[in-house]
Amino acid sequence: MKYLKQLLIIITVSLMGELLHEMVPLPIPASIYGIAGMFILLYSGLLKVGQIRETANFLFEIMPVMFIPPAVGLIKSWDVLKTHWLSYLAVTLVSTILVMAVSGLVTQAVIGKGGSENE
């Protein structure tokens, strides 16, 4: 019963997220409503982490696998990309590195001023 109940809770929150996504006319996906909903349940104490822990850990373990099929699907996009692929790739890679560096350095600098939390 443990996994069954845990899965039921997680699926219920996912369903609520999808329903909200359908009803609210904002470009916010179901999973974001779902995270917010799950967070509120945990924070309010209505739900304990222990009530979903094992199933959540299972889902985290297989989560990277869920990105493999869409990534493999990139082999089909070549026709659309082939004329400008180099500039497209440059924009994608350069911005990823810059965003990572800037957001990390800024966060670290602001935390540093408060003077705590290193490692």
Place this chain on the structure above:
Amino acid sequence: MNEILSASVFIGPFLTLAAYVLAIEIRKKLRFGLFNQLLVAIIICIAVLVLLDIDYETYNQGARHINVLLTPATVCLAVPLYTQIEKLKKNFPAILIGILSGVLTSLGTVLLMAKIFGFSQQEYITFLPKSITTAIGMSVSEELGGYVAITVTSIIVTGVFGNIICEAILKLFGIRNRIAKGIAIGTSSHAIGTTRAMEIGEVEGAMSSLSIVVSGILTVILADIFVSLF
């Protein structure tokens, strides 16, 4: 080959899981820092499809069922977020400013490079939401008039690249604080990067999860303004 293999819906899930488990085993054997299991699994899958001449549709008719679990898995990212709530509260301004700086960097870099490469307005819009999670990025691109298929491609490449490169970049720029590491990974490479952050540690995973949500929403708000800057 396609006729035989398309008889079973399990060919896609089998190939995907086998490739990923194999990639993890190779990683264990090699103990090589830059080795990325997600990238290797993707390469194995593509190689098998090409070598055995299997259509992507044949593969994906089963493999897409794996993606059904993506929303439940994402919903569970609230767990590390909740368990790290004290760190989140204590460092709230730093976290918010950090994510905002990342979002502005993403939009600003795309603007600058689009100018340099002489992109059309539509191409420029296509890349504006490239750093955020697929579901939000797609709707931003669609709403503002980009090429949605290219946006999705760029988002996936961003995520996989961030997943591969994050540890090297964090080291290179001396980003050692665990909160800052998580913010950097999640803001730059959304959920695909976050799976790596979860492996690095719980604080990193929680902060990276938070960044997916916050950077996604900030991008929705700010992309509109950036469209008019081109």
